[in-house]
Amino acid sequence: MKLNLHDIFFAYDSDIIIQNISCSFASGNFYSIIGPNGSGKTTLLDLISGFLNPGNGHIDIDETPVLSLSKKEISKKIALVSQDYAINFPFRVKDVVMMGRHPYIPRFSHPCGSDVEKVDKMMQICGIYHLSDRKINELSGGERQRCVFARALCQDTPILLLDEAFSNMDINHTLQMLRLVKRSVKEKNKLVISVFHDLNLASSWSDELLMMKKGGIKAFGNSQDVLTQQTIKDVFNVASIVEFNEHAQAKQVYYPSI
């Protein structure tokens, strides 16, 4: 499966958010998007997931334009872990995770045995099984994020988009989730695109990095090429030392403490 972006442009009135983005993503790879606040990372994911329509250009999955698909068809191809994980109503955790099966359950019918099995399995994998009867709005931020994660995995899609999906998780859960995602990329040939703020996690876990600046692509490729003192200085305006780290088996970025 291949996801192609052709010359994407997006603006709110005169505020240009995304311009001249053309690139392609192939399944079996873990991509990370990095870049400063307001560089258009989330908007890019929203465009890919079909939540926003590009002002210009088009996005297609294996030659099929995303905009030609219905919302339901898209939801069977692309799952999104977004940053809006605040939920106002006291749904139980297992109900929220079951909502990930929504695209597969016909109207007026109840979830079947395999739906329930899948939900139980994903809650176990994400370490929230013991919370399954708790109310979602009574959980901590990190626990809620894991519920949303489990929900997206239940959607069973070839493409998974993660918008800072680890921002509230402790390091233990972050690594668990990353291992899980990485394994599904390699074993089930999935396509994962994740927005990261932590450059070091992005570097050690992803196959390729996409660095954004002011709505455009600054660099796209493996971390060896993308992460350099120069690009980090250009994009984030910080001084840094970038070197290969034996333990992480990847380039890591260090910042002076003054």
Place this chain on the structure above:
Amino acid sequence: MSILLNILKGRTEYLVVLFSLFLVLMILISLSMGYIHIPMLDIISILYGKISGNLHILENTSETYLTVIFDVRLPRILTCAIVGAALAVSGGLFQGILLNPLADPYTLGVSAGAAFGASIAILLNLSAAFVSVPAFAFTGACTTLFLVMFLSYSSKNPSLSLSSNNLILSGIIVAAILSAGISFLKFIANEQVSVIIFWLMGSFASKTWTDFFAVLIFLMIGLFISMFFARDLNLISLGAKSATSLGVDLKKVTIILLVTGSMLAAICVSVSGIIGFVGLLVPHTVRFITGPDNRKLLPISMLAGAFLLLFADTITRAVLPHEIPIGVLTALTGGPVFCWIFKKNRFK
């Protein structure tokens, strides 16, 4: 009590049966109460005779009883119950769409629009042509809804278009303008002012079968649409992006459910004036029993709303020495109850 509650939780069928029984019982009690007391046994045999078409039974009962039941009490009681049901469903829908357990059918200014329309009709003395006050009220409510939706809609930014905050703000603005308009109409109305004021306070006095069937049709259609989209409405509470990524056509579902909820509120206001707190209190309280799943919440709220409003109307009609406007009664009793529920549950 808590064990009973736990058994009932999650069992929608039992709840539907239980609340339906309560409602039927309330209807029978209410039929027997009033200026002329009619014994319960007579009521049951008269209703049985009418339904089964067995006219022998009807021949033996007094003419007065028949008139009181079929021409006076039953239309009023059923209209009241169906309005309570429609208001509760409407409130449940608004709470779901606006992501706010404290929203009600009037949050978007539908009541102010209806009141404005009704005031114009009363002021211009159109009530001679008998449907005009409700028709004007209904038109006013619909116009308000479309104005509010127009103000809060944007084709460019789907995460803010028709968002809860924008809808509520637009509703407040439009309602504020309309209530100033109503004040102006009252000011120039002279002796008609009391008619306007009484209409606004709401009443079920002298309701007819036509009123009942009008609301019934709206409620049947509205309930079907609500149940059709109930699962989508559950997903909307996850947020715009999450709901969209799970296959919900957010714009379509929001507009359909907003129109459905508002039409229900509009027909209720047109028939019986402004009756507050039923649409807020009932779905809010029922949620403690059924949980937030709209597939359970909406039908149970419907039955509970019918029961509650009929209870209130029976009190004002048959228990109190003077009939007080139903809208005033629901606000005076519902308000404090709501304060208590609010204080007890919001800070847990």
